[in-house]
Amino acid sequence: MRPLSLAMLAVAVTVSATPAQTPAAFIVESPTMTTGEMMPRDYSPDGRNVSPPLTWSGLPSGTRQLAVICQDHGAGNPAPWVHWMIYNIPVGVTGLPEGIPFDASDPMPAGLEGATQGRNGWGLPMYRGPAPPGTTLHHYHFAVFALDAELNLPPGLTRAQLLDAIDEHVIGQGDMTPHYQRHPASADLTP
Amino acid sequence: MADQSRDRSPISRRDLLKSAGAAGAAALLPGAAAAELPKALPAAAPAPLAVAPTGPLMNLTAQETEILGAMVDRLIPSDDMGPGAVEAGALRFIDRALSEAESDSVQAYRTGLAALDHYSRYTRGAPFIELSDRDKDSVLIDVQLGGATGAEVGFVGSSGSFFNMVKSHTWQGTFGDPTYGGNVNFIGWDILGYPGVRMRVSEEDQSLMEAGQLPPVRRSAYEYGQFQITGGEE
Numbered sequence: 559m560r561p562l563s564l565a566m567l568a569v570a571v572t573v574s575a576t577p578a579q580t581p582a583a584f585i586v587e588s589p590t591m592t593t594g595e596m597m598p599r600d601y602s603p604d605g606r607n608v609s610p611p612l613t614w615s616g617l618p619s620g621t622r623q624l625a626v627i628c629q630d631h632g633a634g635n636p637a638p639w640v641h642w643m644i645y646n647i648p649v650g651v652t653g654l655p656e657g658i659p660f661d662a663s664d665p666m667p668a669g670l671e672g673a674t675q676g677r678n679g680w681g682l683p684m685y686r687g688p689a690p691p692g693t694t695l696h697h698y699h700f701a702v703f704a705l706d707a708e709l710n711l712p713p714g715l716t717r718a719q720l721l722d723a724i725d726e727h728v729i730g731q732g733d734m735t736p737h738y739q740r741h742p743a744s745a746d747l748t749p
Numbered sequence: 750m751a752d753q754s755r756d757r758s759p760i761s762r763r764d765l766l767k768s769a770g771a772a773g774a775a776a777l778l779p780g781a782a783a784a785e786l787p788k789a790l791p792a793a794a795p796a797p798l799a800v801a802p803t804g805p806l807m808n809l810t811a812q813e814t815e816i817l818g819a820m821v822d823r824l825i826p827s828d829d830m831g832p833g834a835v836e837a838g839a840l841r842f843i844d845r846a847l848s849e850a851e852s853d854s855v856q857a858y859r860t861g862l863a864a865l866d867h868y869s870r871y872t873r874g875a876p877f878i879e880l881s882d883r884d885k886d887s888v889l890i891d892v893q894l895g896g897a898t899g900a901e902v903g904f905v906g907s908s909g910s911f912f913n914m915v916k917s918h919t920w921q922g923t924f925g926d927p928t929y930g931g932n933v934n935f936i937g938w939d940i941l942g943y944p945g946v947r948m949r950v951s952e953e954d955q956s957l958m959e960a961g962q963l964p965p966v967r968r969s970a971y972e973y974g975q976f977q978i979t980g981g982e983e
Binding site (some may be wrong): 563603604606607660661664682684686689748 | 871872873883884886889890891894896897898
């Protein structure tokens with residue numbers, strides 16, 4: 559399959575907006591990941607498989623809430639394969655810390671009260687990181703959506719349900735796309 | 750050192766495994782929604798208490814037994830709501846099965862348990878039995894989803910096959926008829942809210958059952974003349 563360019567990845571997940579409101583681009587970064595570079599193995603089942611930290615800045619005026627989707631446009635039938643969704647994110651935070659709880663009984667970190675996780679491709683309301691087959695290299699698109707309303711959506715939405723719910727509320731979008739490749743079989747197994 | 754603190758929100762932990770496709774205990778409740786848990790059963794007539802079998806397993810080493818016990822304990826944990834699979838004798842059930850009907854699975858258990866521990870050390874930096882409950886759950890989710898394959902940790906085929914085998918046997922050992930060595934003290938049936946085998950259910954019994962007030966019958970199905978164990982050695 560022809561690999562997607564990073565620009566095409568950003569376009570692929572851009573939610574359609576009304577003609578009067580084109581989503582504004584804002585900055586999404588991470589203290590531990592960089593677009594176009596390998597993400598640390600702790601964000602995959604080769605390590606602790608915890609959610610990575612994200613930061614954002616330059617949100618458009620009028621942002622009231624945020625939503626994040628992590629997906630692999632080179633996997634899934636049909637693509638993309640969803641690794642993580644988290645929404646109902648309060649506008650007061652400037653990012654997500656590493657290690658968002660995967661157990662619903664554990665509280666969200668301070669400032670993220672009310673944030674909710676949707677169902678990933680495995681049907682689980684949690685982050686589950688990259689496990690590309692063999693030693694293939696895949697790209698993992700973190701899309702952050704700025705919304706013009708506090709939608710307070712229910713937990714456990716699918717990607718289609720989330721995109722449908724936020725479709726008319728997206729006023730901004732930021733992206734970053736690190737990649738990942740599993741360690742080859744000859745890798746040293748000592749942690 | 751293993752995390753000594755226990756999660757005090759057992760509903761969400763059991764629901765976590767249910768949502769991971771593990772078909773947790775509540776999903777087996779007759780007529781109950783998956784998210785609901787049984788009300789406490791009314792007091793049954795006193796019966797002599799069995800003791801969960803202890804001592805070494807015949808088919809696994811002490812280390813393998815420790816790892817298996819830690820895994821089984823996460824699948825159906827003992828917690829504030831009551832005992833779990835270990836107390837229900839699931840390990841002894843599995844060992845008996847490996848000596849009898851599941852003898853072909855002994856090597857699969859030994860290979861899988863070694864791989865589980867290897868994966869735990871490789872990804873979480875510690876043996877499986879020393880992880881916190883949260884980290885054990887995280888490891889088991891990766892194993893169940895087939896993601897525990899990096900750097901050849903040792904699972905034969907998909908790690909999910911090993912998970913499903915142990916889960917299936919744990920369920921059987923916890924909820925099956927106690928004749929087969931598990932469900933000690935009817936712990937498993939109490940988890941389900943199953944009131945026990947009855948040959949007759951009167952209208953009053955039905956009303957009491959619907960109200961969650963039917964006293965449980967603590968008997969194996971094979972104590973009734975209508976049921977007989979068939980197959981295997983005669």
